[in-house]
Amino acid sequence: MSDPDAYISLISSLPGSERLFVAKQPPLSRLRLDRRLTALKPEDARVLKVLEHALNWSDYDMDVTDAQAIQRCKEALRDIPQPTLRKLFLERMDLRTVVAALRLRNQGGSPPVGAYGVGRWSRHIPANWSDPSFRLETPMPWIKEARQLLDAEDPLGLERLLLSVSHNQLKRHAARHLFDFEAVAIYVLIWNIFDRWAQSNAQDAAKRFEKLAKQAMAGAADIDFEGVSA
């Protein structure tokens, strides 16, 4: 258990995490966030770095293997002493394991035999491979929607669903931590979700722009530009 009053000034100096998702402009840039995080004690800063390194997809190489990713998660777990952070880390790993299994099955794969995930469901899933939701509807009620989005080939929708599930998990833990290190770490993880969310919105906007531009250009084939017919 961390000191409950360790980071009162730091937490109070950050915009509320709820505001991150409603603001038109990001209320806090990564640069500013990093500047605020210099107030962390060295050991806490190290734990936060380990946590982010294991959870952020941007920290993984494109050609990383399942075994390497699992190894990184296991190493991270050894370096995180706070029970709440360990728990939320494992919850995120459970989520990723289930999504990895859903994707594998969606591609027509057979039940995985080797290392493909981390956590308590990694043995349960191959044993229930034929069940549409791997018999996990009760602990993971979002799995049905995730499966439908995967079947509908809607990666953006799936990304948003997973970000929303992760956000809800973090909010649940945040309710028990006000001004301690766990509160800071949860805030940073929520900021990362917001960042991913904002990026997915930008990608959505870019796709929509491309579609509209194509439609407009199709209709403009016969327009006479400066007297020169297209």
Place this chain on the structure above:
Amino acid sequence: MNELVLTLGWLGIYAPMALGAAASAIGCSIAGMASIGAMTETDGGYGRFVGVSAFPSTMVIYGIVIMFTLNRDVTPENAGGLFGIGILSGIALMYCGIWQGRACAAAINATKEKPEIFGLALAPAAIIEGFGVFAFVFALVISAGIS
């Protein structure tokens, strides 16, 4: 033996003042840190933040009044009573002060985002203040029975 009993009596007289001062110092520092953090994030309302962070300072005032009420010649007959009332009221004040500081810090953190909930956000701190007043008033009432 009498010396020990008399020492406990004196300890009881000064305890509410000492523990009340510790409570106010810790509580005000907790709420004060929150108000400093909030000031870096907001563009106004600084006075309100500082005002709220001074809430736990009332605990030391209660402690001083209890100390003066208990202050009398210490005898082997009254030392036990002075010790009991003084120490227990001091502990109550100390807990109230520390937790009031945390409640004020949470209120400051919340009102920096939503200034309109300022009054409601202070309700937990006010309720804790009420518990401190209970400890204070009944320490005065009970101390009247000590010779």
